Amino acid sequence: MAALQIGLLLFPNLTQLDLTGPLQVFSRIPGAKVHLVGKTLAPVPSDTALLLPPTIAFADCPQLDVVCVPGGVGTDDLVGDAETLAFLRRQAEGARYLTSVCTGSLVLGAAGLLRGYRATTHWSALDDLAAFGAIPDRGRVCIDRNRITGGGVTAGIDFALTLAALLADRTTAQAIQLMLEYNPAPPFNAGSPDTAPEDVLKMLQERMQGARKRRAAAIAQAAARLDAETETAA
Amino acid sequence: MAALQIGLLLFPNLTQLDLTGPLQVFSRIPGAKVHLVGKTLAPVPSDTALLLPPTIAFADCPQLDVVCVPGGVGTDDLVGDAETLAFLRRQAEGARYLTSVCTGSLVLGAAGLLRGYRATTHWSALDDLAAFGAIPDRGRVCIDRNRITGGGVTAGIDFALTLAALLADRTTAQAIQLMLEYNPAPPFNAGSPDTAPEDVLKMLQERMQGARKRRAAAIAQAAARLDAETETAA
Numbered sequence: 001m002a003a004l005q006i007g008l009l010l011f012p013n014l015t016q017l018d019l020t021g022p023l024q025v026f027s028r029i030p031g032a033k034v035h036l037v038g039k040t041l042a043p044v045p046s047d048t049a050l051l052l053p054p055t056i057a058f059a060d061c062p063q064l065d066v067v068c069v070p071g072g073v074g075t076d077d078l079v080g081d082a083e084t085l086a087f088l089r090r091q092a093e094g095a096r097y098l099t100s101v102c103t104g105s106l107v108l109g110a111a112g113l114l115r116g117y118r119a120t121t122h123w124s125a126l127d128d129l130a131a132f133g134a135i136p137d138r139g140r141v142c143i144d145r146n147r148i149t150g151g152g153v154t155a156g157i158d159f160a161l162t163l164a165a166l167l168a169d170r171t172t173a174q175a176i177q178l179m180l181e182y183n184p185a186p187p188f189n190a191g192s193p194d195t196a197p198e199d200v201l202k203m204l205q206e207r208m209q210g211a212r213k214r215r216a217a218a219i220a221q222a223a224a225r226l227d228a229e230t231e232t233a234a
Numbered sequence: 235m236a237a238l239q240i241g242l243l244l245f246p247n248l249t250q251l252d253l254t255g256p257l258q259v260f261s262r263i264p265g266a267k268v269h270l271v272g273k274t275l276a277p278v279p280s281d282t283a284l285l286l287p288p289t290i291a292f293a294d295c296p297q298l299d300v301v302c303v304p305g306g307v308g309t310d311d312l313v314g315d316a317e318t319l320a321f322l323r324r325q326a327e328g329a330r331y332l333t334s335v336c337t338g339s340l341v342l343g344a345a346g347l348l349r350g351y352r353a354t355t356h357w358s359a360l361d362d363l364a365a366f367g368a369i370p371d372r373g374r375v376c377i378d379r380n381r382i383t384g385g386g387v388t389a390g391i392d393f394a395l396t397l398a399a400l401l402a403d404r405t406t407a408q409a410i411q412l413m414l415e416y417n418p419a420p421p422f423n424a425g426s427p428d429t430a431p432e433d434v435l436k437m438l439q440e441r442m443q444g445a446r447k448r449r450a451a452a453i454a455q456a457a458a459r460l461d462a463e464t465e466t467a468a
Contacts, residue, residue, distance in 0.1 A: 152415025181386025191417030
């Protein structure tokens, strides 16, 4: 049986749980070959103490059946990175599913791969999606044809189980869920802007102001570049 | 302000999400310095394609405030590893919290650090805890004095948020939860033996038979060694 080729993109300053949640689920899909794809094989810093060594470089990466782009502050740079966007466009031609977690969807967007597609992202970035012609969706997991996008960070686990059921079957996905004892019981009900205490949301929004401004600037630039490319191509 | 020293143990064949869930949460605690502690600095293979480079070796590790042992099939070897057990006992003398995720609690048990303590682990390993004098607890997160243990794999996120509230405060833990959009919505209700469809549970139990036998043998040996050491010391 030909392996199911699943590739997760590595890049500097990704939020490591965006990557490692889906990685855990994908690795338990029978017949799946999971790649951690970097520009080169040089280990990549995450947003934590964990350094992430790629298993394969862009140049050697086979055609993937599933492309998954995690998120994190590193996507501010990635939306303007021509080499990465070209890699994603090339892979998109033959991939069965183009997927993302968190702000990874902004990178798919910057590559022009979400035009006219519903997509989700981290709650703080939903408004940024429209710049790339995507239709922001508040779902935790958003499926539109072969684009499957997950919300912020931990939504990657729900996204990956959803995809596992599509790639294998429901029983396989449930067995993975049981093996990972994914029977969540958060100690607080603060995981969404709709449920978090008001002071917590306010504190976080104030703390994120600088980061959101930097993201908005990066998105504006990337969207302008994408529009210019599209006009040139038309 | 002196940093809060948090150390997560790295060892071959750990289940990477046992580690990376808590790592994500701990890394967002203000003032926390998070270490990935290996026997040496050599990168350690996980149960997935992800290789895990330690940030510090046993010999150079400062006294930790929090010791956290993740789980995975690698704990079969770890419960018999004198160097690791000695490291944990040494750290236990000055640590504020001794913690674990999944079968990591079996390693704390093998080090003699759970005698008379309630503790939890992966659902498939609950019965193994008693061999080390621990009192098995079916909670997803179990707190008994300064021992805090989490259930299987994804329970590490609930465990870590619980601990974040103890180390910092409730507001800080809630802000981390909101930042990580931890508002779980599993696509299936199969995350516990109590809720999983019967055929899924049965399939998994059959598939795990070999692994459970190997674990039982490792635990029996480790418990005998611990009892012998205790008698010698008495």
